[in-house]
Structures are given as C-alpha cells and as structure tokens.
Amino acid sequence: MKLFHKYSQVLCFGIAAKHFGRKHHNLAGVLFLFFVLWLLLQVNVTSIVDFARKSQYSGQNKGFGYDGNGDAILSLLKQNVSACDGSFVGYGNELAFFKNIVLNPFKNAEFVQETADKQWTAPKKIVFSDGYFSVKCKKKPSYEFRGNNHLNKWFSVTRFQPDISKTAKIEPRLTIAVERYEYANLFHSMTDFYNAFLMMKIFNSTPAETNILLLDYHPKGLLYSIWDQLFNNVIFAKDIKEPTTYNNLVWSIMGYNSPLYPCGKTPILSQIAFSILNDWTPLWMYTNSLISYLSHFKKFFLGQYHIRDYKNLNCQNLSVLFIWRRDYISHIYNPSGLITRKIKNENELSVKIQNLLKGHLVRGVQLDKLPVKEQLSLISTTDILIGMHGAALSFSLFLPDHAALLELYPRYWPTTNLHFRSMAHWRNLTYLSWQNVDYLYEKKYYYTYIPPVVLGKMVKEAQNKLCPHL
Ligand SMILES: *[C@@H]1O[C@H](CO)[C@@H](O)[C@H](O)[C@H]1NC(C)=O
Ligand SMILES: *[C@@H]1O[C@H](CO)[C@@H](O)[C@H](O)[C@H]1NC(C)=O
Ligand SMILES: *[C@@H]1O[C@H](CO)[C@@H](O)[C@H](O)[C@H]1NC(C)=O
Secondary structure (H helix, E strand, O other): HHHHHHHHHHHHHHHHHHHHHHOOHHHHHHHHHHHHHHHHHHHHHHHHHHHHHHHHOHHHHHHOOOOOOEEEEEHHHHEEEEEHHHOOEEOOOOOOOOEEEEEOOOOOOOEOOOOOOOOOOOOEEEEOOOOEEEEEEOOOOOOOOOOOHHHHHHHOOEEEOOOOOOOHHHHHEEEEEOOOOOOOOOOHHHHHHHHHHHHHHOOOOOOHHHEEEEEOOOOOOOHHHHHHHOOEEEEEEHOOOOOOOEEEEEOOHHHHHHOOOOOOOHHHHHHHHHHHHHHHHHHHHOOOOOOOOEEEEEEEEHHHOOOOOOOOOOOOOOOOEEEEEOOOOOOOOOOOOOOOOOOOOOOHHHHHHHHHHOOEEEEEEEEEEEEEEHHHHHHHHEEEEOOOOOOOHHHHHOOOOOOOEEEEEEEOOOOOOHHHHHHHHOOOOOOEEOOOOOOEEEEEEHHEEOOOOHHHHHHHHHHHHHOOOO
C-alpha cells in the first residue's frame, strides 16, 4: 500500500512536470522532471507538501493565525514583548510600538544618491546613523524582526538611554512609520495601505487621528495621493527639520510580510511543491488563510473617498468592467512605458461581451488614466471584473461582495502569481482564470490575443454563478 502510494505520487509529479514543460516549452520542464525525481529519492514527498501547506497558506509562520475577522491579528498581538516600562513593545517580530520616542534628524540621516536599475530601488536612499531614534530605557532590549526587514535597521540606530532630553516639538497623534518598497506598484502599495490600516485599528485610532511617517526616499509617485486621502497627515523623513517626540509611534509591518502577500518568503522546496500543487488543486492550499478585517478595510478605504453607495446585485442589469493594461510611464525607470500582459483584441472582446449580455452594462477602461476616486467608483459598481494579471486587480478588494473576478494570464506569465486569486478567495468572490497556452496568440510587444469564445464562456459561467436562477 505504501509503495503504491509512493508510485502514485511519482506519477502525479511526473504529470505535473510534463504539464509544466508543455506550458513553458523549454528545458525547464525536463530539468524540473529530473529535479522532482531526484527529490523523491531524497526526501519524503508528503512532508514537503505538508510543509508547503503549513508554511505558506496557513499564514501561521507569519503569526497571523487563521481567523477571518480580527482573531488572526489578535494572535499576533498576543506574541508581545514589552520593555522599558512599556515604552517599547514588539509584536510577533513583525511590528513595534513606542511611547515617547524621539526622532532626531540632525546629522543622523543622510539622503544619498544611488543609481538604480529596478523599479523598486530608491533613486536616493536614507542612511541612518546611531541615535536617529532614542527611547528612555535602562538597557537596550534584544529584539529581532522577521526576515530581511528594514525594522532591524531602524532598531539598530535606536538608542536606549536612561535619560533623553525634551524636545520642543511633540506629536501626540498615533504615527505610523512606513518604508515603501515598490511604491509605484498598486499591489505593493496596497500591502502598505492595508498594514497601516491594521496598525490604526490595533492601536484604536481613527483616520483623522492617525499620521503617516514615510521613512523612505522614493519620489512621491502616482499613488502617493492615496496616503493623503486615507490618513490625517503624511510626512517624509526628509522634511522633518527639528527633533520631535512621538507620544505614540508604530513601526508598521513590512510590505513584503503583509498578510495581503500571498507567498511569504518561503524555502525553495515548498515553493516548488506549491507550484506543482497549484496546477492541480488551486484552492485548498489556502482555504484556511483568511485575512483580518478585510471588510472593514474596504469600508475604510471607500469611505475615505466618500464612496458609500455599494451596488446591489441586479441580475437584469449586470455591470462588466474590463481593465485594459496599456503602455504607460508608471515610474521613472521605465521611460519607454512598455508594459507586459496587454490584450491584442480589446475591441473584439468588448463587442463579444456586449452581444452576449444585451441590456447589461459593459465598460472598459485604462484605470491609471483616471483619478483614484473615479477608479474606485467604477470598481465599487462592477459585478464582473475582467483583466490580465496585473496590480490593478488589487482593486478586487473593493468590488461588491457578490462580484466575480476573471483573471487572464499570457503564456509567459506563471499562474502561480496568486495575488488576486487569493484576494478573491478571502473576499469570497467568484473567481475564474484562464491562461493562454498557444504560441500563435502571443504577439509582438507583449500583446496576447484572447479568443472571444473563451472569454464568452467565462463570462457566462460567472453570470450563472452570480445569478443562478436566470
Ligand atoms: C500581550 O499579550 C497578552 C496575552 O498574551 C495580553 O494580555 C496583553 O494585553 C498584551 N500586551 C500588550 C501591550 O499588547
Ligand atoms: C443599467 O445600469 C446602469 C448603471 O449601472 C444604467 O446607467 C443603465 O441605464 C442600466 N440599464 C438598463 C437597461 O436598465
Ligand atoms: C460565499 O459566497 C457564497 C455564494 O457565492 C455563499 O453561499 C456563502 O455563504 C458565502 N460565504 C461567506 C463566508 O460569506
């Protein structure tokens, strides 16, 4: 029996590898097959799979636990370490809270020009030196934040000393310190917005009583305005000119460690095991991983944009929205503005869906051309959202509760990019995806031809799920 089990696993992995090879039409598939066979000889497969499940999708390695509404984050809060008479509290090695911490900008931060080649690299960076922060404390607590985390850098320049001098400037409001990474990308910015929202929630504050302190030296970027809209006041470290005491300062969770991030930094073996499994059983991997306060986050986000008229489902008049990805200059490191994952036959698709759903509303937009508020009102009145895999689909977080998300992938983009599939899952949205496997449909300059019949079928399926009684 055991042997049979083992053989069936070999078969399974073999087929998965073949599938992988077909999709990628390159050596990778073959190498992968050998690698998997080698793996089978080395280790017990079941334990890798178990490991992949546990470490990636239960969210437990992140300390966020299971529950959907707040309990997950509460479990993180229970993992607290308090020192300095409560002036320092670290939570789950992910975030920290400080009482009466002094930020001293004099000579303690340098803003340095750097050459950059990637979109998330700052053109200039902040180099902090010892004493940038100081806290009243007898002795520096020993504490470490998880992963390759900028909070460790901040902690290393924080002086813990028995006496600190009073500053003229005092900020009593809850202030959330954030370092943005891929600041021009909506998904990554969303992880920061969500983390900051969680901090506000955990520390019992309100948007009007919460400030953001950006301890990075990125340009503002197109998404900066969102920070301004969501919170009371946003300030860059470089604009702080005098020593300031923060009565309540939070070091927010790093974007890459956000609960919104579908794949944490996991060991390569479990990532491989996961990518195999994902082609077979896309959902069970993360059925337990729910996210705290997601409905509150939606209300908060839309509320700050004064959008309160949520759409009810009207099966006589569905609203379908295509998000068109088009070449545009999102940040200074992509001066050509050439972007991947574009649709070749936008017009054909929208005519097809219009004909399919006569009397319903079918719209298509290049979202980034619109002000954020307009983007959000479009999203919050959409029943079926269709788009190529791309950061704009992060807005699925703000679709109506009954909505459907249809995600398309070109052949060259791995469906193991689970960001939006996970969001749809957490929000209990209907989710359908399709990946092109045909070479001929991939055109020059990252255009993919989407067969209208395929999309038509998907839209019909979504319609049947939303409105099963029609
Ligand atoms: C730390 O966790 C304990 C439970 O483990 C809880 O009672 C306490 O309130 C927490 N303290 C802080 C400062 O969050
Ligand atoms: C469908 O709803 C839209 C607004 O979402 C409205 O503009 C349109 O007139 C409606 N169409 C019909 C046929 O009722
Ligand atoms: C999720 O949606 C389905 C219908 O699509 C509904 O039956 C179910 O109750 C929903 N679950 C939650 C937790 O909202």
